[in-house]
Amino acid sequence: MSLVRIHNLSISLDGFATGEPQSAEAPFGHAGERLHEWMFATRFWAAGGTTGVDDAFAQRHSAGFGAEIMGANKFGPPGWRDDPDWTGWWGPNPPFHTPTFVLTHEPRPSMEMEGGTTFHFLDATPAEALDTAREAAGGLDVRIGGGATVVRDFVAAGLVDHMHLVQVPIVLGRGVRVWDGLEALEDGYDIEAVSSPSGVTHLTFTRRAAS
Amino acid sequence: MSLVRIHNLSISLDGFATGEPQSAEAPFGHAGERLHEWMFATRFWAAGGTTGVDDAFAQRHSAGFGAEIMGANKFGPPGWRDDPDWTGWWGPNPPFHTPTFVLTHEPRPSMEMEGGTTFHFLDATPAEALDTAREAAGGLDVRIGGGATVVRDFVAAGLVDHMHLVQVPIVLGRGVRVWDGLEALEDGYDIEAVSSPSGVTHLTFTRRAAS
Numbered sequence: 537m538s539l540v541r542i543h544n545l546s547i548s549l550d551g552f553a554t555g556e557p558q559s560a561e562a563p564f565g566h567a568g569e570r571l572h573e574w575m576f577a578t579r580f581w582a583a584g585g586t587t588g589v590d591d592a593f594a595q596r597h598s599a600g601f602g603a604e605i606m607g608a609n610k611f612g613p614p615g616w617r618d619d620p621d622w623t624g625w626w627g628p629n630p631p632f633h634t635p636t637f638v639l640t641h642e643p644r645p646s647m648e649m650e651g652g653t654t655f656h657f658l659d660a661t662p663a664e665a666l667d668t669a670r671e672a673a674g675g676l677d678v679r680i681g682g683g684a685t686v687v688r689d690f691v692a693a694g695l696v697d698h699m700h701l702v703q704v705p706i707v708l709g710r711g712v713r714v715w716d717g718l719e720a721l722e723d724g725y726d727i728e729a730v731s732s733p734s735g736v737t738h739l740t741f742t743r744r745a746a747s
Numbered sequence: 748m749s750l751v752r753i754h755n756l757s758i759s760l761d762g763f764a765t766g767e768p769q770s771a772e773a774p775f776g777h778a779g780e781r782l783h784e785w786m787f788a789t790r791f792w793a794a795g796g797t798t799g800v801d802d803a804f805a806q807r808h809s810a811g812f813g814a815e816i817m818g819a820n821k822f823g824p825p826g827w828r829d830d831p832d833w834t835g836w837w838g839p840n841p842p843f844h845t846p847t848f849v850l851t852h853e854p855r856p857s858m859e860m861e862g863g864t865t866f867h868f869l870d871a872t873p874a875e876a877l878d879t880a881r882e883a884a885g886g887l888d889v890r891i892g893g894g895a896t897v898v899r900d901f902v903a904a905g906l907v908d909h910m911h912l913v914q915v916p917i918v919l920g921r922g923v924r925v926w927d928g929l930e931a932l933e934d935g936y937d938i939e940a941v942s943s944p945s946g947v948t949h950l951t952f953t954r955r956a957a958s
Contacts, residue, residue, distance in 0.1 A: 549938075549950070550762055550926035705938035705950075709930025715761035719920025727760075727916035729948045731940040737948050739760070739916075 538670060539677045539697040542687055543597040545714065546571035546702045546736075552711035553684035560613040563625065565711060571704050574736045589732045593700060602673025604632050605665050607686035608640040611655075617642050624655065632681075635672040637665055639686060662686075662693045684712040692717050694724075699741040749881060750888045750908040753898055754808040756925065757782040757913045757947075763922035764895035771824040774836070776922060782915050785947045800943045804911060813884025815843050816876050818897035819851040822866075828853050835866065843892075846883040848876055850897060873897075873904045895923040903928050905935075910952040 547553050548571065555565030564571060579585035580594035608617070616622040617640065624630055633652040643657035656672075658665050669678045680690045690696050701714065721727075725741040732738065758764050759782065766776030775782060790796035791805035819828070827833040828851065835841055844863040854868035867883075869876050880889045891901045901907050912925065932938075936952040943949065 549932075550924075550929075551760075703940070705933060705940060707926055707929050707932040709926075709928075713761075715918055715920075717920075718761075718918050721760075721918040722916060727946070729914070729916060729942040729946065731942040731948060735938070735940065737940045737942060 538602070538673055538675055540666065540680060540690070540695055541596075541601075541677050542680045542682075542690075542696060542699040542701075544575060544594055544700060544702060545682055545684070545687060546574070546704055547684075547714050548704055548706050548708040548711075550707050550709065551713045551715045552708040553682065553687070553714045555708050555711040558609065558613060563613065567706075567708055567711065570706055574702060574704060574732070574734050577734065586734075588734075589730065589738065590734050590736065593702070593738050596700065597679075600677050601634055601679045602676025603634050603669040604636045604679045604681045605669050605686070605690075606636065606638055606681035607683050608638060609685065610681060610683050611638045611640075620644075623647055623649065629653075630655075634676075635669070636681075637669050637672075639665060662690045662695055666690075666695055684714045687714060688717055691721070696741075697743045699725075701739040701741075703737040703739060705735050749813070749884055749886055751877065751891060751901070751906055752807075752812075752888050753891045753893075753901075753907060753910040753912075755786060755805055755911060755913060756893055756895070756898060757785070757915055758895075758925050759915055759917050759919040759922075761918050761920065762924045762926045763919040764893065764898070764925050766919050766922040769820065769824060774824065778917075778919055778922065781917055785913060785915060785943070785945050788945065797945075799945075800941065800949065801945050801947065804913070804949050807911065808890075811888050812845055812890045813887025814845050814880040815847045815890045815892045816880050816897070816901075817847065817849055817892035818894050819849060820896065821892060821894050822849045822851075831855075834858055834860065840864070841866075845887075846880070847892075848880050848883075850876060873901045873906055877901075877906055895925045898925060899928055902932070907952075908954045910936075912950040912952075914948040914950060916946050 555567030558565050574590050578591035578594045579587050580591050612622050629651040630653040635654050637656050637658050641659050643659050647655045728740045730738050766778030769776050789802035789805045790798050791802050823833050840861040841864040846865050848867050848869050851868050852870050854870050858866045939951045941949050
């Protein structure tokens with residue numbers, strides 16, 4: 537069975553995966569790029585980057601996936617639905633290289649991009665979307681790409697096998713919090729924390745086998 | 748100048764320092780003792796306990812203090828103000844061994860306990876309470892003993908030099924959150940994270956010298 541995985545979801549100490557307000561100029565609002573600087577410093581992101589624990593975790597984002605599911609707020613800034621020419625933040629060759637399912641209440645025709653990424657637009661529950669993505673993934677794993685609301689919805693629905701969060705030592709105070717609605721998450725997951733010399737802490741959640 | 752320090756304040760992944768509802772039977776509400784198991788396992792707490800990183804941090808709770816300030820919710824369960832005989836949770840010899848200032852809007856006469864602890868009751872702002880505690884501390888440091896609301900108030904007022912939080916891998920979902928109102932805390936503090944083999948992560952905040 538293919539796995540459902542979440543990787544490299546960066547959060548503040550107070551649990552926000554993005555600041556506010558989100559816009560085309562500031563996709564993460566007042567958080568700016570501070571949630572992701574740890575990743576920019578790794579070889580995963582740039583030649584010559586670090587190859588330590590941050591890189592080891594970051595690299596897992598890419599290996600073994602046959603599809604991604606993302607939320608509408610990851611695909612574009614507020615208002616992208618009104619722009620028929622919007623094709624995502626990532627230019628002609630997006631970094632997904634698989635079928636990529638965008639959850640939206642206003643689906644549009646699929647868009648085939650360069651490099652193997654095709655965007656499909658679904659108005660569906662998490663379970664329905666996962667069925668569709670799994671079929672497209674051809675036996676490989678399915679990544680839940682975020683943002684925080686979609687991650688929460690999939691975790692709360694019991695659909696996630698593995699989640700990797702990266703806690704960055706800043707206090708955002710406002711934004712979208714990843715923890716809301718996930719009380720007692722520890723009942724279903726083995727949780728491991730490892731702090732990195734870069735200052736971030738990697739948190740991994742591995743679903744326990746049903747007993 | 749004596750320092751103002753916070754030690755061993757345990758929080759859940761989602762930032763709650765206590766669950767709810769709090770009562771005489773369940774001082775931490777639905778969190779039970781889960782926030783503090785890491786500490787019970789150390790030599791700080793019990794002979795024969797561990798002597799690793801958790802113990803190293805825990806021991807700092809005791810050294811160098813001349814006074815403590817705590818909130819009314821740490822001193823007793825809801826309703827303690829209606830019980831003239833309530834002397835705190837800790838029996839005749841409380842573990843403070845210094846003047847200990849309880850913030851309450853309904854002060855009562857001071858109580859001299861065994862072992863050097865005297866409880867004083869203050870209706871005061873954080874800054875006023877700190878002035879009083881500092882005078883009583885005789886040049887030693889002042890501990891802000893919690894709970895989360897009092898910690899937040901003192902940090903927000905810019906009165907805290909050093910804060911040690913212990914993040915426990917559980918998601919409480921509700922209770923009193925330590926982060927609220929502390930946006931951009933990283934601007935004033937150097938922050939360090941170290942994960943322990945026990946599963947908790949120690950977060951330390953060291954106030955930066957004014958530049």
